[in-house]
Amino acid sequence: MTSPQRAPGGFPVVGIIGGGQLARMCQPPAVNLSITLSVLAESADAAAAQVIPSAPVGSHLDLDAVLSFARECDVVTFDHEHVPQEILHALVDAGVQVHPKPEALIYAQDKLAMRRRLTELGVPCPAWARITDRAGLAAFGDEHGWPVVLKTPRGGYDGKGVRIVASADDAQDWLARGEELLVEEAVSFARELAVLVARSPSGQAAVWPIVHTVQTDGICTEVLAPAPELDAGLQAGVTHAALRIAGELDVTGVFAVELFEITDDVGGSSYVVNELAMRPHNSGHWTMDGSVTSQFEQHLRAVLDLPLGDVRPRDRWTVMGNVLGGDYPQLYSAYRHLLARDPGLKVHLYGKQVRPGRKIGHVNVCGTDLADLRMRARHAADFFEGTVTE
Structure with a gap:
């Protein structure tokens, strides 16, 4: 394995396990x-291998490959949350600085562990239970009402590993595996929110504004930053909870908390936590153009225990639109057209092969007219996908 070429002056090497878009x-x-x-x-x-010169090929499941890679780095972090715990602990035992640590990352890898820990901390969560059979699912649904949300504890993302079931019969194929599952009440929510936190090993933390995330078929398609018309009390409560979770779980790096906002009959607002992610996150892509410090710069600062950067927004609003693949694999002509049509548009493509429905990039627009920004971001994403042609 070729060692990375270090910068002059003793600047460090950060190793990232996983070569994806993050x-x-x-x-x-x-x-x-x-x-x-x-x-x-x-x-x-x-x-990542397309733009980072030091990109040895290896699997995150191969202990020897991971250890050999890590020996050439000053600190190791992750593009995803799928590195097994035994490999994470082997890195720590070998003296590698790993951020986030295995003891924290488990709460993003295992949804049952996450629910248990958040419940212990008194963080609002949907009603939930661990089940392994039909009887357990039926009892939960009868108590909390059907339909319910059934999740695989590990490996799910972008709607995968999640199912809405109206009866135990709807989950027979999953139940037949005999594996443990997480069942949750189906929360009636007003909208989905996310808050992004960065925390360093020395305990410094910074929080970006809470955002509104729009989901389509389980995939985030739009982010509004900051979340419009957010109740001040709810904003303070969510921010405090996110910082407390990061501290109690000893998270290092960038950390996302995904939430459901719930409104009552008299206009009051509350929340429950849906998911945790311990890495730069789709809900924070707006920060690349809309914040003084992006989530990617902040993640590097945090894992190296550098002073954290300023997280204030650069403009009143930023709208991020995810670009999904369509039936047109050649993107350059669409790219040229959009840059000419909208000079304020910022386009970030990931160098991925185009497949229908696959996340292949995102766009950001910043300004003072939220409705106009949403229209521009949506048009750009649709044009890349091929659903609009002008």
């Missing part, structure tokens, strides 16, 4: 911070 988007701020990145990529043409 690692790719760390490269520009790494250059600006004089930090060298190295990624353990799944393939030679992985998204």
Whole structure:
């Protein structure tokens, strides 16, 4: 394995396990911070391997490959949350600085562990239970009302590993596996929110404004930053809870808390926590153009225990639109058209092969007219997908 070429002056090497788009988007701020990145990529043409010179190919499931990679790095972090705990602990035992630590990352890897810990901390959550059979699912549904939300504890994302079931019969195929499952009440919510926190090993923390995330078929398609018309009390409560979770779980790096906002009959607002993510997150892509410090720069600062950057917004509003693949694999002509049509549009493509429904990039627009920004972001995403043609 070729060692990464270190920058002059003793600046560190940050290793990222996983060569996806999150690692790719760390490269520009790494250059600006004089930090060298190295990624353990799944393939030679992985998204991050296209832009990061030091990109040895190896699997996050291969202990020898991971250890060999980590020996050339000053600190190791992650593009995703799928590195097994035994490999994470082997890194720690070998003296590697790992952020976030295995003891924290488990709460993003295992939804049952996450629910147990948040419940212990008194953080609002949906009613939930661990089940392994039909009787357990039926009892939960009868108590809390049907339909319910059934989740696989590990491996789910973008709507995968999640199912809405109206009866125990609807889940027979999952129940037949005999594996433990997480069942939750189906929360009636007004909208989905997310809050992004960065925390360093020395305990410094910074929080970006809470955002409104719009989901389509389980995939985030739009983010409004900050969340419009957010109750001040709810904003303070969510921010405090996110900081407390980060501290209690000893999270290091960038950390996202996804929430449901619930409104009552008299206009009051409350929330429950839906998911945790311990890495730069889709809900924070707006920060690349809309915040003084992006989530990717902040993640590098945090895992290196550097002073954290300013998280204030650059403009009144930023709207992020996810770009999903369509039936047109050649994107460059669409890219040229959109840059000419909307000079204020910021386009971030991930270097991925286009497949229908696959996240292949995102766009950001900033300004003072929220309705106009939403229209511009939506048009750009639709044009890339091919659902609009002008």
